[in-house]
Amino acid sequence: MTHSFTSRRWTLKACAAGAVLALGAGTAMANSWPDKPITLVVPYSAGGPTDVVARLIAVPMGQSLGQSVLVENTVGAGGTIAPNRVAKAKNDGYTILIHHMGMATAPALYKKLPYNPLTDFEYIGQVLDVPMTLLSRKDFPANNFKELQDYVKKHQDSVSLANAGIGAVSQLCGMLFMHQLGVKLTTVPYKGAGPAMNDLMGGQVDLLCDQTTQTVPVIQDGKRVKVFGVTTPERLKSLPDIPTLNEQGLKGFDVKVWHGMYAPKGTPKEALDKLNRALNVALKDENVKKRIADLSSDLVSPDKATPDGLRKHLEVEVARWDKVIKAAGVSAE
Numbered sequence: 292m293t294h295s296f297t298s299r300r301w302t303l304k305a306c307a308a309g310a311v312l313a314l315g316a317g318t319a320m321a322n323s324w325p326d327k328p329i330t331l332v333v334p335y336s337a338g339g340p341t342d343v344v345a346r347l348i349a350v351p352m353g354q355s356l357g358q359s360v361l362v363e364n365t366v367g368a369g370g371t372i373a374p375n376r377v378a379k380a381k382n383d384g385y386t387i388l389i390h391h392m393g394m395a396t397a398p399a400l401y402k403k404l405p406y407n408p409l410t411d412f413e414y415i416g417q418v419l420d421v422p423m424t425l426l427s428r429k430d431f432p433a434n435n436f437k438e439l440q441d442y443v444k445k446h447q448d449s450v451s452l453a454n455a456g457i458g459a460v461s462q463l464c465g466m467l468f469m470h471q472l473g474v475k476l477t478t479v480p481y482k483g484a485g486p487a488m489n490d491l492m493g494g495q496v497d498l499l500c501d502q503t504t505q506t507v508p509v510i511q512d513g514k515r516v517k518v519f520g521v522t523t524p525e526r527l528k529s530l531p532d533i534p535t536l537n538e539q540g541l542k543g544f545d546v547k548v549w550h551g552m553y554a555p556k557g558t559p560k561e562a563l564d565k566l567n568r569a570l571n572v573a574l575k576d577e578n579v580k581k582r583i584a585d586l587s588s589d590l591v592s593p594d595k596a597t598p599d600g601l602r603k604h605l606e607v608e609v610a611r612w613d614k615v616i617k618a619a620g621v622s623a624e
Contacts, residue, residue, distance in 0.1 A: 310446065324384060324562050328359040332388045334373035340504050342585075344419060344550060345389045347582055348573040355569040360442040360536070369458035371397055374553075378406040382413075382555040389418065391532025391550045393461060395608035398460050399616035408605060412553040414598040416567050417591045419583055421548035423464050424506045427535065428494045429515055436519045436539040440472060443498075447474040453496040455484040457621075463612065464500035464522060464546045466619045470587050471541050492516060502548055503527065503587035522546040529587040549591075549608075550600045563598065571596050 333345045342364060351359040365373040370393045380386035396407045433439040441535055443450050452469070454462035457480060479496050481487040484505055490513040491499045502520065507529050510518045520528050521537040525543055536544040553568060554563060573579055575591050583590050594600055 298582055301335055311385060324559075324565065325356055325358045327385065328354065328361050329353075329384070330386050331360050331362050332373045332386065333362055333364050334362065334366065334370035334390055334393065335390075336607060337364050339423060340343060340548070341389065341391055343504075343586075344583075348418065348570070348576075351573040351576040351579060353567040355470055369393070369397070369456075371406075374407065374408070374412075377407045377553065378411040380555050382557040382559075384558050384566065386555065387566065388412075388553040389414065389550060391421075391462070392550050392555065392608060392612075394532060394551065394553075395605055396463055396612045396616065398609060400550045400622060409609060411556050413556060413558045413563055414590060414601040414605070415552035415554060415563060416570050416598060417601045418550040418552060418570070418596070418597040418602060419561070419588050419589045419590045420523075420550075421586070422503045422520050422527055423460070423546055423548065424498055424503060425498070425500050425519045425522065426473040426506060426510070426528070426532070427519065428491055428496065428499050430494060430496055433519075434517070436534070436536070439519050440458040440540070443472065443474050443476065443592065447476055450476045450497045450498065451479050453474040453479045453481060453487040453491055453499040455487050455501070456480050456482060460546070460548050461487065461499065461501050462621075463615070464491075466621065467544065467546055467615055468500060468536075468541075470615055470618055471544060484503065500546070503529065506551075507587045510547065512523065514519075527587060528584075548621060549604070551605065553601075562608060566582075567596075567598060584614070 331345055331349055333342050334339045345362050349362055353360040365376055374388055374390060375393065377386055377388040397404055398408065428586050433442045452465045454465050456462065461484060465478065479590060484501055487499055488505060489499065511514055517532055520539055521530060521533055522536055522544060524535060524537050526533065526535060554566065571593065573595055580590060
């Protein structure tokens, strides 16, 4: 009987010691992480909009964390190689991902997607939104949005709509435009937004929906394209006289190139908390705010720059784009 009691006492002591050790290990990680550089993986090539954002916020994030944040461009397969790499990376907080709304559209576009955006990642927070604009070639017959609607409905077989390629946000914006108008235009995919814009300005294609980072300078020039509206619910500070598509009759039309930051599933909470704090420090950095404003883009509010804010937004966007993409019958495979 005494032996049994003694064994139980030693078992309780061992459990208590184990709990103390575990608590000590967690405290040690919280205090020491990060102790080496962090890799921020970007799904697109250097110089593109997502890469520019990544490099812009990497500097203040690194300063906040006390370690360098190194940007790595992992390009290919419509932006799906990079998320797959991060999903399968060691979940120690040293490999993270920045990606735009392609995280939400990939499940509907790719039948054999090797990762699940909703279950294979931890969420760090939303970063920024890039609005879009709907443009036409300069000599397109319509001069305002009402005339544009009437024209494309009557001539949909002969109207061309350019995009930057399968899965590109310009394609998705065009798909939503056609879906809400109930028309099917001739889509013309390009290898990037630059060539699509060049052909629009050259008169080879009729319409293009593209990011303000590329379109605002062309619109303000006033000589090479026509603009019919912006794709966000509110007007843009950089284009205050251009009405939204929503206010012109396309109710609920809302397309912006939102960006979020992710880590592999199972990344320790201590690391995620520090990464989130560093992201929020970067979003308050004066240089970051100025550069983002110069790109006619918007940093997200603090309530969105959170793990829960990104998770909820991704869930809504996955469901929304699944309906649009399936209705359009588009697949990247």
